[in-house]
Amino acid sequence: xxxxxxxxxxxxxxxxxxxxxxxxxxxxxxxxxxxxxxxxxxxxxxxxxxxxxxxxxxxxxxxxxxxxxxxxxxxxxxxxxxxxxxxxxxxxxxxxxxxxxxxxxxxxxxxxxxxxxxxxxxxxxxxxxxxxxxxxxxxxxxxxxxxxxxxxxxxxxxxxxxxxxxxxxxxxxxxxxxxxxxxxxxxxxxxxxxxxxxxxxxxxxxxxxxxxxxxxxxxxxxxxxxxxxxxxxxxxxxxxxxxxxxxxxxxxxxxxxxxxxxxxxxxxxxxxxxxxxxxxxxxxxxxxxxxxxxxxxxxxxxxxxxxxxxxxxxxxx
Numbered sequence: 001x002x003x004x005x006x007x008x009x010x011x012x013x014x015x016x017x018x019x020x021x022x023x024x025x026x027x028x029x030x031x032x033x034x035x036x037x038x039x040x041x042x043x044x045x046x047x048x049x050x051x052x053x054x055x056x057x058x059x060x061x062x063x064x065x066x067x068x069x070x071x072x073x074x075x076x077x078x079x080x081x082x083x084x085x086x087x088x089x090x091x092x093x094x095x096x097x098x099x100x101x102x103x104x105x106x107x108x109x110x111x112x113x114x115x116x117x118x119x120x121x122x123x124x125x126x127x128x129x130x131x132x133x134x135x136x137x138x139x140x141x142x143x144x145x146x147x148x149x150x151x152x153x154x155x156x157x158x159x160x161x162x163x164x165x166x167x168x169x170x171x172x173x174x175x176x177x178x179x180x181x182x183x184x185x186x187x188x189x190x191x192x193x194x195x196x197x198x199x200x201x202x203x204x205x206x207x208x209x210x211x212x213x214x215x216x217x218x219x220x221x222x223x224x225x226x227x228x229x230x231x232x233x234x235x236x237x238x239x240x241x242x243x244x245x246x247x248x249x250x251x252x253x254x255x256x257x258x259x260x261x262x263x264x265x266x267x268x269x270x271x272x273x274x275x276x277x278x279x280x281x282x283x284x285x286x287x288x289x290x291x292x293x294x295x296x297x298x299x300x301x302x303x304x305x306x307x308x309x310x311x312x313x314x315x316x317x
Contacts, residue, residue, distance in 0.1 A: 108258070112157060149310060
């Protein structure tokens with residue numbers, strides 16, 4: 001069976017144009033979070049691989065999407081995840097943490113694509129803080145506290161990533177695939193990271209990242225009367241994400257923030273009473289503070305600064 005590259009080359013030759021003779025490849029990041037003893041924190045270690053754009057490779061990439069869904073819905077072999085609403089209604093999340101309300105940052109697709117490097121660093125910083133808190137709490141030491149920030153990903157974003165990875169635009173396709181692989185590694189890491197020598201895992205209450213399970217999404221979409229979503233709802237992905245934010249604001253006592261670089265989507269959120277901000281603008285404003293930092297460390301500093309400033313405001317609000 002011809003590859004997509006073969007079909008493309010044949011089309012180009014028919015048009016009298018020369019094209020590449022080799023199969024088209026995409027460079028994909030399939031990294032993982034590892035503990036850096038020198039920095040005393042988790043860091044995302046890039047492992048770059050090349051993928052062919054062939055039909056059998058599409059099946060290979062689909063395995064990652066299936067694994068993400070498995071990790072979210074709890075059908076994997078390493079244990080199950082609770083449904084998102086139950087997890088987010090946990091007292092640790094819904095109540096104050098040392099005087100701070102938990103903040104749920106709901107991410108949309110464009111934030112995941114355009115700010116992936118920042119999100120990698122942000123997740124690492126949140127995981128480092130929460131693991132340190134869990135380990136100290138278990139030993140009876142309360143000199144630290146977990147972060148009040150939780151990253152929330154609506155299921156519709158996972159679905160959009162699946163569609164974008166086969167986009168005709170190679171840049172968007174590559175970004176979507178990178179985001180898919182990062183999402184899987186982050187979900188797996190927080191489920192399996194040990195907090196002591198006995199190998200105890202981090203409590204679900206302290207996971208930095210939560211993804212709405214497909215089971216909850218489908219139940220919400222198909223329910224009638226009690227939920228704003230129904231089977232005849234042809235709203236856009238942005239509308240569904242905003243509805244999800246509204247549901248969270250009604251079901252939890254946490255602060256809900258919609259993170260998007262899409263002005264129209266943010267306007268819809270604000271009209272529904274959901275505060276919003278642009279992650280990229282936030283990050284760019286802070287990057288200037290670290291002009292003399294090595295490029296590979298810059299996002300780590302930006303992520304720490306975002307968390308520190310956010311929690312300082314929360315403590316003094």
